[in-house]
Amino acid sequence: MHISEIITAVSGKCLNPEKIGNNLITDITLDSRKNVNAGLFIPLAGEKFDAHDYINQVYNKGVIATLTSIDKIVDDKLITILVSDTRQALLDLAEYVNFKFDRKIVAITGSVGKTTTKEMISTVLASAMKVHKTEGNFNNDVGLPLTIFKTTSEDKVSVLEMGMNHFGEISKLTKVAKPDIAIITNIGTSxxxxxxxxxxxxxxxxxxxxxxKLEGKVLVNGDEPLLVNASKGKGWITYGLNKTNQYYATNIKYENTSVSACLHTPKDTYEVTIPSPGEHMVKNTLVAVAVAEILELDKHTILKGITSYKSEKMRMQISTYNDVTIIDDTYNASVDSMKAALQVLNKFETTGRKVAVLGDMFELGEHSIDLHQQVGKEFKDLNVDCLYTVGNYASEISNEAKKYNVYAKHFINKEEFVKSILENIKPKDVVLLKASRGMGFEKIVESIKKGE
Structure with missing residues (x-):
């Protein structure tokens, strides 16, 4: 983009306009340490630092222009563009870039399942077209713009994940992305x-x-009463396991590393085997089929895409080390995702023990005790041999599970659990590990893999 385009997009004012010339920006960075080519630096202020402090270091990294919310030139070698708020300017620039590329945009939000839904949709669509998607968890007011900046003219569709912690956050993101299709996976307790x-x-x-967009489609989990009751009618499509949905599934069969089902749509039926376990994957696949049909992919292409799906790291990844089968679902946790993961363990066919290692769920506030107890109540109907819990509130899971004659033991932290890991994890065990990201359960996974 030309510098003048950027100034207009962010409603900025160049403090040294004599330097604008014919300069073009080919790279955008928020990181003062990153090497770029003809880059624009956007300094953001955080709780612990303000990147404005590093403006004088970026020229040697290939930056030729910088935004700033401080009305002064820090480095006269840089084209300096004054804006009222660099974080808002980041969103404004992303909105401008987004408009420059003609493609379909699919936006996904929900309490759980955003990433697996994004991956399934992207995989199915990639069988027929060039897909641009959110990488990792770049789903907030910084990650979404960075994702949009990576759009190319070859992309036919963008699949964008939108996360939030507070009111108003998704509002900002969707006004930048302007989706053709909006998806809400569920309403949980995250x-x-x-x-x-x-x-x-x-x-x-x-x-x-x-x-x-005015003629956009809204896809919602029709098994969730709150979403069904929120329906606005025209343009709303429901998917789920109940036959009342427009897209629904029957004949669900569970395997250790996959799940099969017959998917019913207004246009066709699909006999599928999904290469990832769990009932939740059937719903993820249903919404992927719905998006594919809206975008007019043919049945053969859709089926090919489904079989190409691969789980992302730390999300329902199943592997075997030292005769122990590990179900690694440690990326994050909520009540709903805990229940879904426990069902995968419950249905797992094994000659050994079924072991659940569960940790704290974060950001539950005054509901923390009650919601951890809800997870413990699940054990009433589960065929699980052993439960280990780790953390502060996770003890509530153990205490509740014990009421149903489940062997349960609590550890105050993961280090204490790892110390006795050889006593707690045995050969032939199938071990599910799940907790909120901040619990660092990947360290437990590595210890089990090493057998120490």
Missing amino acids: HIENLGSREGILKAKLEILEGL
Whole structure:
């Protein structure tokens, strides 16, 4: 982009306009340490640092222009563009870039399942077209713009994940992305500490509609009453396991590393084997089929895409080390995702023990005790031999599970559990590991793999 384009997009003012010339920006960076070519530096202020402090270091990294919210030139070698707020300018620039590329945009939000849904949709669509998607968890007001900046003229569709912790956050993201298709996977309890109730979470997720194009489609989990009751009618499509949905599944059969089902759509039926376990994967596949049909992919292409799906790291990854089968679902956790993971363990066929290692779920606030107890209540109907819990609130899971004659033992932290790992994990065991990201359960996974 030409510098003048950027100034217009961010409603900025160049403090040294004599330097603009015919300069073009080919790279955008938020990291003062990163080497770029003809780059624009956007300094953001965080809780612990302000990147404005590093403006004088970026010229040697290939940066030729910088935004700033401080009305002064720090380095006269840089074209300096003054804006009122660099974080808002980042969003404004992303909105401008997004408009430059003609493609379909699919936006996904929900309490759980955003990433696996994004991956399944992207994999199915990639069988027919060039797909641009959110990488990792770049789904906030910084990650979404960085994702959009990576769009190319070859991309036919963008599949964008939108996360949030507070009201108003998805509103900002959807106004930047302007989706053709908006998806809400479910309304759970993630971030209930900030949003107050599931009704509050619903309100925050529905913000995704604020940027939806006029003739856009809305795909919602029709097994979730809160979402069904929120339906606006025309343009709303439901998917789920119940036959009342427009896209639904029957004949679900579970395997250790896959799940098969018959998917029913308004246009066709699909006999599928999904290469990842769990009932939740059937729903993820249903919504992927719905998106593919809206974008007019043919049945053969859709089926080919489904079989190409691969689980992302730390998300329902199944492997065997030292005769121990590990179900690594440690990326994050909420009540709903805990329950879904426990069902995968419950249905796992094995000659050894079924062991659950569960940790704290974060951002539950005053609901923490009750929601951890809810997970413990699940053990009433589970065929699980052993439960180990780790953390502060996870003890509530153990205490509740013990009421149903489940062998359960609690550890105050992962280091204590790892110390006795050879006593707790035996050959032939199938071990599910799940906790919120901040618990660092990947260290337990590595210890089991090493057998120490």
